[in-house]
Amino acid sequence: MESILEQQRKAHEEIERLEQAIVEQFINEPKTHKERLSREHRVSDFLDRISSRSKFLYDLYDDSDNARKAEIDALSGTSEFSEFYGRLKAIKDYHRRYPNETVEPLELEFINQSKLLGEDDELDKLFSGEEGCGRFLDLHALHEQYVNLKNVKKIDYLTYLSEFDNFADYPKENKHGEYIKYLNDLRSYLESFFKRVKPLSNLDDIKKEVEVDFDQKWKDGIFPGWLRPIGEEISHNLFCVACKKGYTKKTVFDAHLKSKKHIKAANSMMEQGVTSVDQETQTKLIKEAEDAKDKREKDVAFNEALIQKYSEILGSQREDTKANVERKRALTDRERRMELEAEEVDDVESESEDEDKIYNPLKLPLGWDGKPIPYWLYKLHGLGVEYPCEICGNYVYMGRKAFDRHFQEWRHAHGMRCLGIPNTRHFHEITLIEDAYALWEKLKSSGKSDEFKADTMEEFEDQEGNVFNKKTYDDLKRQGLL
Template sequence: MNNNSSNILSSVPEAFGRYLDLHELYNEFINSKFGAPMEYSAYVGSFSQMEKISQSHKATRQYREYLEHILEYLTSFLYRTEPLQDIEKIFAKLESEFEERWANEEVPGWGNKSTEESEIDLDYYSTVEELVELGPEKLKHALAARGLKSGGTVQQRAERLFLLKHTPLEQLDRKHFAKVPRTKDVSDASSNGNHFKDDLKKEIALMEVKMRRLCELLDEVFVRTKENAEKKLTLTYEEMEAEREEEEVQADTESDDDEQQIYNPLKLPMGWDGKPIPYWLYKLHGLGQEFKCEICGNHSYWGRRAYERHFKEWRHQHGMRCLGIPNTKNFNEITSIEEARGLWEKIQARQGLNKWRPDLEEEYEDQEGNIYNKKTYTDLQRQGLI
């Protein structure tokens, strides 16, 4: 890949939260002692696989700063793209769970007794030459984990480790063992720097756990970022330039669309998105029909649904109270003040005919068994006829 294309690739933006911009972290990784040269897409794919890094490299200040930069960027990205995520609460829960996992030596890549690099099963190796193929670093870690001397050539290291295949560690000649430091300060770390102070180990392990959790929350974004990086590798410089210009034009167009005045010649009602609703929906709900209500002060209601609903709303109820008329179902569909008053008078008159009138309807009986209403009985009694 030429320099121009690599510059374009390294300037891929986050695309409004669609991709992660890990190029600074990528450059920091490949230029570090614990990193290795690789493509950007491969780096994104193995971003959270910190267990592959040896503990001796994790003890360095460079690795710790690298983790701090990762946490800073991922936390910032999550705040910007998912502001409702309670990151502090997530971290607090992780820290409480981490204490128990650390005590049980269940944190990946942080077993206190031995690391993955030092766990070499000698049963799988039948000759010294097979051990030589493992390489000097892995043999060095395996020897140091067992307390043996880790110096010398690759052949010497392999021969020294191969002795354990047939001889138990306790019966091995003392000349093969490394000297134990006398000072207390040095006793906390092994000669190869694989084991360092527990508090520092614990702090870095917690940072790795937090980083893995953030990677889980952003898993889909990591997948998109890797796919985008792989896609960029297949493009030429001209294609990258054209794609970048197209993205810029599209972003400018979207911003212009948001800023320009909304064109609404038919004066259609606005929808939930702040834009006029479709005309077919406008016709379907009959929003072009106007209904006026005199009781509501000649207020206009557009559409049958709004008109029927307004009889139970505050404006119509207030108008009915001003007229001294109860707002019952009898007055639905009545919008004229004159019609409402006329109907109310009829209802009152009907209620008057059916009203209980004791003078005419209350019955009395005399001694002879004759039945009279209250008025007649009272008149006869006053005249002394009963």
Template sequence: MESILEQQRKAHEEIERLENAATAELLQKSKTHKDKLMQEQRVNKSLERIQSRSQFLLDLYEDQDGARKSEIMAISGATDFGEFYERLKKLKDYHRRYPNETVEPLELELVPDVEKEEQELDNMFSGEEGMGKYLDLHAIFEQYVNLKDVKKVNYQVYLSEFRKLEAIPRATKSGPDYPKYINDLKTYLESFFARAQPLFDLPHIREELEESFAQQWEEGTVPGWSKPAANGTESSEFFCMACEKSFAKQTVYDAHLTGKKHKKAAAALVEKGVTDITPEAKEEARKAKEKEERNRDKPIAFAELLIKKYAECLEPQLDDTIANVERKQTLTPEELEKLRQQTEEIEVSEEEEEEEEKLYNPLKLPLGWDGKPIPYWLYKLHGLGVEYPCEICGNYVYMGRKAFDRHFQEWRHAHGMRCLGIPNTRHFHEITKIEDAYHLWEKLKGTNKLESFKADLMEEFEDVDGNVFNKKTYEDLKRQGLL
């Protein structure tokens, strides 16, 4: 076993070499986005290793067990060389047993393995994230649309508005799904920082927000989290001590007292020996309940504040993500397939253009397959700035007439029609309201204009060229090899 002083010497040497390696990396100018990302990952690993070795050195210098002090006293005698010769003997014995043992210098360990790093980067990001250029919030978006009483928007609008957390009702925030949604969103953004910007100082941002948040929380000025007093429930007059719940009006409070749930809670309170409920006791119970709720909501409110700050720091990536989503909406299936086949070529061209001046796009038009903004007339032609909501699809919003027309043959609308018990035929094209769909269905049945649904004749199939056939014709052409 190495002596404590030798362990300290090696740790100091390792820290110095890691610092030199990190400095050399930062002095090199990266040409592409991928090279810059690998460079930052190398520097981050060096910094983490420096922190680890520094903590190891600090523990040795503190010398809580006194081993280092004993070792120094053993080798610092003026005339006694016994310890010196004993250590020299151990060294000679070791090298005699292992005469040909190879030593790998630390410099070789710090030489980057480019092939391994590229493989790690490929596994680090999803295909939607594009090596850290875009955010992939699809899974978080699915959680959002399943929250109660939130504005139903499409993915593109969500990317622009997910940071507006103060607009979400307090009743939704009190539900069981909202804390998971907020924590998952915060965790993803922190994970994205760690993967796409490993040198970003997240702890510093968190420390700054903690200082300002503590004061805002006590004053009740955190956006979306005002104190209950601001909602008119500061009085204990309409507070039910048995159910631990406040009510806004006398009528609601009186109606609550006749409910089965209240009677059961009141009986449980009597069993505990509480029979005489004074106004002072109610006020004390109300304040205790309010404090409990505030303590429960405090971590969620701080997580919201962090998300807003993270989104502010990721503004360039968010803008690129929205532009990328818009670009995909303007492409046909053939163009999307071509884009997938040329992914590597497009990435290389984008990386080479990163250091050049950004394209002039004041109107923030979607980008075409060539990476340039589409013409304004094409943007207006497709109506990409016009929203088309469909109540049958769960109030899903489609951007542009092309996407709106196409959605009537897609799974979301077909599923909505099945839930209504109505066949998804051409009669109901352009029908987006549930009430209108029911009305037309009854009218068609009453006038005998609707034939019974036959899958072979009425179920539609589309080939790769966009041609639409009924099921029987499609299967016949496919068997003949014409599709």
């Protein structure tokens, strides 16, 4: 067993070498996002080891069992030579028992650290394929969980990425049950992603910062989504003693008195011999109910505040995710297959080494390979020309091809359906709501609308091959002339 002084020496040496290894990590600037993230994770591991060894040293220097003091006294006392030779004998005996045991000096471990710059297998395991090594968020499961909540508008994934931290519009009466579970899952994912993508940041400091600001807003009753009058209390007349729950509206309270839950609680209270409570007891129960409700609501609101802070810090990844989702939507099936094949052959990061350094002064659209398309192709397709469409909510289409194609796409079809107008060929090139209504009235007045009329448009054929419309065919058949 090593002496305490030797353990201290080794711990000090390890800390110094770890500090030097951190310095060496920052000597060379990484060229790609993956290299930068790999360096941060490596430095984070070094810092954790420094913290662990520092705690170990602190406990040794604290010397709560006086073992270190006893060892120093033995080495510096009257029997110092006998102690020295005793330790030397123990070392020789150890090497005699294990003559061929290899020993790797501590410095070799840190010399080999310089060779690990290209070994990023462990880093790849930290992220899913959708997260792109920390460049994008993967909120697909949480989006599905959100759209299944009660009383929420059904939005697509791209809209959800823009609005997932907007909690003020969600009614606070529905912020319970499944909503709390969804909120906890969203917070857990963002914290996990934050630790993986920013390993050198201190999550506890961020939580403390949010908590200070949140406590003040909650105390003043001005936290978004939880606005409430100061001093609002539960009325004695609207408090259910059996269920220990208060209500703010008499209609809701009356409905509660008829519920099965209340009747069961009231019967249980009567079985215990309690038929009524005095004013003091009721006041105490109301106070306990208010405290419990306030604590429950405060925990939910604090989770919302944390999520909003995380989404603010991860703003760049959030915007990159939205851009990536839009880009993937614009790909054809062939381009998606090519992209998947490229990802299987090469690493995702090696395909787009440091996207921030792509030279694109003309802001050209990106192709399927993530690089700007040629300028001649940009001019050929007229992608610099904007075509706004009021029916699509003033959405702007870049290029004539995209503009012509959009009349048969879901966005324009939905806009026409909201106007109550069929999306037929007559309305091609019509982008203004006023023009669409005017043309629709003109078509209806001239009888050229595309409404299906079975009596005049449905055709029937008799046994001799004569063709009649439905009305004529039915009249002749009724008269027995067919």
